[in-house]
Amino acid sequence: MKRIAIADGVEYLEAPQQESWMMNNGLLITGEETIMIDGRIGDEETPAFIRENRVSRFFITHFHIDHVSGAWRIEAETNCRLALNQIEYKFVRSGEALAQATGYKQEGIYHLVESILAPRMGFRCLPGIAPYELAEIEAISKGQLCAIQAPGHSPGHFCLYAPQSGSLFACDLGFDRYGPWYGFPHCQLADYLASIKIARELKARQLFSSHSPPVTEGVEEAFDRCRNIIEKRHSRVLSAWKKGKRTASEIAGERIFYPRTDRFGKRAIPVVAFWQETMARRHLEYAGLSAEEPL
Template identity: 25%
Template sequence: MEDRQFGRIRFVCGDNNGKYPFNHSLYLQGDRSRVIIDPACSLEKLTRLKDEGVDYVWLSHWHEDHIRYIDLFENHSLQISRRDFPPLTDINIFLDWYDIKIPQERSNWKRIILEVFNFRPRCEANFLEDGATVDLGGLTVQVLPTPGHTPGHLSFFFPEEGLLFLGDYDLTSFGPWYGDVYSDIDETIKSIHKLKAVPARKWFASHDTGLFEENPGRLWDDYENVIYERENKLLAFLEKPKTIAEICAAWLIYGRPREPKEMYEFNERVLVRKHLEYLQRQDKIVSEDERYVKA
């Protein structure tokens, strides 16, 4: 995959095809301001872009695979949704938002976030307002709030070019992530519908395929349907009462155990827990004696 230029917008392809722990970045070349969105694609490319000229760093959201090389831009003004800023101010808030509580897991992740993802607390940011239109000089950006993945996740629409940056609504076959403390399944579904309705001609996503030059078409529904498939598998599994540990051991979300084991066990657990809360709110399941069963 190669970097591509669309008018004043550059799609900067990430290492490892933008798969976690990397992403794809966007570089915006306005007459007044030059912006890098989500600086986690590649150390080498971002170092070159910094030399080319960057005035602002924008973040679609707070996740580590979107801020990996933000330390290169320590003296640059940071812009993000107000709702997603708290984790960037303090590593402990960062870990709390992931609900990483077990001391050993917490110290392990703390080390990874600091050493691999170069986390440095930021005390200041300018906030991108929901629905704002930003004029960078010959390049207009509409800020679209797309909560669910994170509470302050932002997508960006570039009306002149007809380009839509989806961020982490990335249309991968794995499906959407909504496993954090403040992630939300309903909001995720609404955001997918909202993005699908934007009259774009090209689409960027933060990971994997990254660039869609034709309407992703069925991929929108496939992506959303992963949510319902997860739910259906869980409901079928809960014909008989099960504990969280038993549900997680069935790997209903990931299909099978994966490496690194601790990370995937954690991911499976938090996604299962979100679905259990969601199903309970809808009275589709009930819990008794720490076991869950279909209502």
């Protein structure tokens, strides 16, 4: 694992695999208290790193399964306490809460998430997880990090900026091949685009994120690519609408978002289809339109 200092007492932790749902990059803040922000570096490796570095708290940036998976092992195998942002922490305390927050229950597909995705990714609910406030990160870092709310990907999503070095940890804004992602009912496209704009206007010299290698040249262009992907998708959704496709399923069938829906196997196709249909709905809402329900 690569470690890069981005401020006094703050290191970026680069996971061994990039663009992976099984790992993510993170930050380590060392001071009076040592905390880790994300940094899923392997089933065995993450708890071992936490023990070796005497991490007292593990802050999960947002509630999505690729960030929460494996956290139960930290709780079981170390003395480190788990926390998730105060807007979302209740979502992972039970299967019922998660099913409601994601829309899986309403769609009738949570059983597929439980039986296929959860075992594959090492996900378990965290009944005892605590909340944290963004101000805590700023305080623990002794002002080396500025927390910036950046919703859209999730309601409590945020970025962390280190003014000293001009380094931005943009978390999951969507620089990897699967992003930008806004496939749950709580996602808002207007919020997402506003978050990209705010992050870009920081004019960071280095860009770090959850699932992609660091960007040290062309940082603003990276944000532009992210925004352009959303704009191209939007254009294609509206084109499908003008052609008479009125349901989210019909629009998602245009393969605007992902070319395949079987990446987790055929049984999980309804889950990926739900993500795509939800993203199509977000575009229609952004355009002031409403998807029709299938007959």
